[in-house]
Amino acid sequence: MARYVPTSVAIREVEVKTGQDVRELGLYVSDCCLQEMRFGKDDSFSRCPRCLRLCEWEPVEAVAAWQEMAASKHDGYERA
Numbered sequence: 531m532a533r534y535v536p537t538s539v540a541i542r543e544v545e546v547k548t549g550q551d552v553r554e555l556g557l558y559v560s561d562c563c564l565q566e567m568r569f570g571k572d573d574s575f576s577r578c579p580r581c582l583r584l585c586e587w588e589p590v591e592a593v594a595a596w597q598e599m600a601a602s603k604h605d606g607y608e609r610a
């Protein structure tokens with residue numbers, strides 16, 4: 531499945547794994563099956579809901595944020 535993730539913008543320490551405590555509530559997506567799950571502050575990251583394996587979770591909001599940033603930057607270049 532194609533994912534819009536440039537190699538130059540590495541996902542840093544925000545990536546978390548099954549069993550870790552949730553530090554920031556929000557919407558996360560599993561690395562293996564791209565299943566979206568919402569975790570709260572008192573949760574710990576679960577297994578992937580689809581394949582039930584240990585997985586890594588990426589925060590969706592963070593991805594959306596830089597996409598928005600890239601889009602507005604591009605738009606700025608176009609207009610300038």
Ligand SMILES: [Zn+2]
Binds near residue numbers: 560563564582585
């Ligand atoms: Zn999975």
